[in-house]
Amino acid sequence: MSFVLAEQAGAVVTLTLNAPEERNALSTQSQWDEIVAACERIARDPGVKVLILTGAGSAFCAGGNVKDMRDKKGIAGGTPFQISEGYRHGIQRIPLALYNLDVPTIAAVNGAAIGAGCDLACMCDIRIGSTKAKFAESFVKLGIIPGDGGAWLLPRVVGMSRAAELTFTGDTIDAAEALRIGLVSRVVAPEDLMQEAQALAARIAANPAPALRMAKRLMREGQHMRLDSLLEMSAAFQAIAHHTTEHDQALEAFLNTKR
Secondary structure, eight states: OOSEEEEEETTEEEEEEOOGGGTTOOOSHHHHHHHHHHHHHHHHOTTOOEEEEEESTTEEEOOSOHHHHHHTOGGGOSOHHHHHHHHHHTTTHHHHHHHTOSSOEEEEEOSEEETHHHHHHHTSSEEEEETTOEEEOOGGGGTOOOTTSHHHHHHHHHOHHHHHHHHHHOOEEEHHHHHHTTSSSEEEOGGGHHHHHHHHHHHHHTSOHHHHHHHHHHHHHTTTSOHHHHHHHHHHHHHHHHTSHHHHHHHHHHHHHTO
């Protein structure tokens, strides 16, 4: 059975982590490979404008397999060098694939997003939480560190002070607290979660694909690039945008509404 279920409706792709009996834990190479492969397919498809990521069952993603850690197998197996290489060629490929996707991404967090699950949500551009959602950067509770980019991702979402508090305590927070600190942008009833995510995706997908992808790339680059360098990149992207068919069509539609 596939760990990642993909469904496309128009320009919107929904990826569902599908191991509900394991609370969608990220524990095997095949699971990591499926997520990366799905992201790569989306990146190559110019017809995709938005990605929604969610989980099957009661959890969004409950992190890693604690029993494997105890038994020193799977991601925790082998020598220190082998473990390090396992991270580099395994779960760490997910943030590179998902965070760097050019299409806008929405995490529809239906339940627990714990450890790697919390970081997975932070890899997305927008997070919508069910009232049943809960979040924890809980690695320290197990005597380990965020091995999948959480130390880079979480401060960019909630700021350094709140990220430090969540990382150093390992505390679990509910959806209301996640909304208060900006970890999610809205909280909705569980039965409304996918409808809200799909409605937001539809509003995004109504816009031209090249502009969406270039705007996202500028926002990503702007997090570490100097202003003058970003302005140069923006000028180049704008020149490209002015010569797209989608720009011409958008102009025509806009001007027609003014007549």
